[in-house]
Amino acid sequence: MSETPMTHEQALDLAAGFVLGALEPAEESAVREHLRTCPESHDEFAELGGVVAYLAEADLELVEPPAALRDRIMAAAAADLAARSAEAAPPARPDVTAVAFPTPAEREIRTGRRTDRLGWAMRIAAVVAILALAGWNILLQAQLGAARQYETAVASVISAAGEAGSQTVILTPTENNRAAGIAAIRPDGSVVAAMRDLPPTAGSEVYEAWVIVGDAAPVPVGDFTVGSNGIGAFTTSPANAPPGAIIAVSREPGPGSTAPRGPIVSTGVGVAQES
Amino acid sequence: VASVADDADRAVLALVANGQLDALQELYDKYRTMAYSIALRITADASLAEDVVQDAFLGAWRNAARYVEGKGSVKTWLLSIVHHRAVDAVRRRRPTSELPEREETPPASLTLPDIWQEVAGNLEREEIATALATLSDVQREAIELAYFGGLTQQEIAAQTGAPLGTVKSRIRLGLLAMRSALVGDRGSPSGTPAGDGSP
Numbered sequence A: 001m002s003e004t005p006m007t008h009e010q011a012l013d014l015a016a017g018f019v020l021g022a023l024e025p026a027e028e029s030a031v032r033e034h035l036r037t038c039p040e041s042h043d044e045f046a047e048l049g050g051v052v053a054y055l056a057e058a059d060l061e062l063v064e065p066p067a068a069l070r071d072r073i074m075a076a077a078a079a080d081l082a083a084r085s086a087e088a089a090p091p092a093r094p095d096v097t098a099v100a101f102p103t104p105a106e107r108e109i110r111t112g113r114r115t116d117r118l119g120w121a122m123r124i125a126a127v128v129a130i131l132a133l134a135g136w137n138i139l140l141q142a143q144l145g146a147a148r149q150y151e152t153a154v155a156s157v158i159s160a161a162g163e164a165g166s167q168t169v170i171l172t173p174t175e176n177n178r179a180a181g182i183a184a185i186r187p188d189g190s191v192v193a194a195m196r197d198l199p200p201t202a203g204s205e206v207y208e209a210w211v212i213v214g215d216a217a218p219v220p221v222g223d224f225t226v227g228s229n230g231i232g233a234f235t236t237s238p239a240n241a242p243p244g245a246i247i248a249v250s251r252e253p254g255p256g257s258t259a260p261r262g263p264i265v266s267t268g269v270g271v272a273q274e275s
Numbered sequence B: 001v002a003s004v005a006d007d008a009d010r011a012v013l014a015l016v017a018n019g020q021l022d023a024l025q026e027l028y029d030k031y032r033t034m035a036y037s038i039a040l041r042i043t044a045d046a047s048l049a050e051d052v053v054q055d056a057f058l059g060a061w062r063n064a065a066r067y068v069e070g071k072g073s074v075k076t077w078l079l080s081i082v083h084h085r086a087v088d089a090v091r092r093r094r095p096t097s098e099l100p101e102r103e104e105t106p107p108a109s110l111t112l113p114d115i116w117q118e119v120a121g122n123l124e125r126e127e128i129a130t131a132l133a134t135l136s137d138v139q140r141e142a143i144e145l146a147y148f149g150g151l152t153q154q155e156i157a158a159q160t161g162a163p164l165g166t167v168k169s170r171i172r173l174g175l176l177a178m179r180s181a182l183v184g185d186r187g188s189p190s191g192t193p194a195g196d197g198s199p
Helices: A008-013 A015-019 A025-037 A043-058 A067-087 A104-111 A117-134 A141-161 B004-017 B021-043 B046-066 B074-093 B114-120 B125-133 B137-147 B153-160 B164-186
Strands: A167-173 A180-185 A191-196 A206-212 A219-224 A232-235 A246-252 A264-269
Touching (some): A008 A015, A015 A025, A015 A043, A043 B021, A043 B074, A067 B021, A141 A180, A141 A191, A167 A246, B004 B046, B004 B074, B021 B074, B046 B074, B137 B153, B137 B164, B153 B164
Antiparallel strands (some): A167 A180, A167 A264, A180 A191, A191 A232, A206 A219, A206 A246
16 A cells, blocks of 8 residues: 555545554555645645544543652653764764665764774763763662663773773664664774663663674674663674674574664764774 | 633643643643543543553653644643554554654644634534534545544545545544535535545
8 A cells, every 4th residue: 555656536535544543554654645745735734633632621630640750751862862972973863774784885874983092981971970970869779770780881982092002982772763872893803882771671681782894784793781770881703893883783582693683773884992 | 812721721831841740630620530531432442542642742841842822732742742652552452553753743834724723612522512513424424534533545445345536535624514514614624525435
């Protein structure tokens, strides 16, 4: 259905289901595409959509959320703000979807960027400072534990990043993911990383780290599991990872994948430090 | 004409877009009960509902700049994010369901007509409940299975045993009837809000 453009009449027939979010995924995509491209009036969508906004209020028992939820949200937003300021400087934010690796052309663009040691140190300092201090609502023991675990992992990354010839990596979430972090690639090609906001693994699931060099296939370099606090701290085996190599983290159904089977949740590119 | 409450919300959202944590907390405190209640009703799972609300407010935090003035109130925008995330969470628990690509903002053409902005600030919960009560039982069942149950029209047809075409018209006519009850003569629905959509 998403292959053939939808007619205006077909779209109108699906208007009520669309505004309620009750269409099949293919139908919903087709309607969205139709609304983007069709010049005719779509008043009925707005008329019906306006009603949906009131459905929640019409028949809802009001329940107060637990007080701790506010702390969780504010702590997560504070961490997000820290990561945002850490990402404010180059390297460029990779634009990688959960299913596609970047094209060679995109890799060339990204690998043209360099950063200096001072800028990198300041960005790390910002992350650490905000997590340690300005994560101003991190009061619960569990959250404090997670913040400490992340801080310890960040300290390992800083230590590795200080070695001569190492590269630095900002890991940013792919679309619809939140997992982010920082990493250093040691001169032997091993990756030391600190990540947060990773959905916990369950059963045999693991996260796998991959190194991608140029047009070559992704090379698995190590896997790790994540608990309920969402923190991932890992050091991979040595690999060929010259400056510009892409580090990707995917969620796999089990260990031992030789090519990514699950979604890529976070990526970053290795940037050599200027001496 | 947007209400004063809407203007205040827009001012707060502009601060959220600017990365002000205290503005996010203000927005959260204002809408947390509605947001959590919707999430809880849809997921029927307190822990999952908390995750949904957290996810939704972080989505709003990151995408506040994408809210476009004149396309519905901040409240509508925020609660629709909560609704989408809750439905996604419920569908994710059903192993056979695919998830659609969600967007934080509706397509440009999906703007709310002025009539909605005009009535938005003036409706009381009782009025809204009365409007919902004007629907026939089968219309209300279909709409609630979609909105609170997270079911697609096809799934509703399978669950209720009604033909898909019947489910579609129950939902459409039910929404139009509710619109008519809410707005009265001030709007001109493009359909006839009568009947229950039975063949």
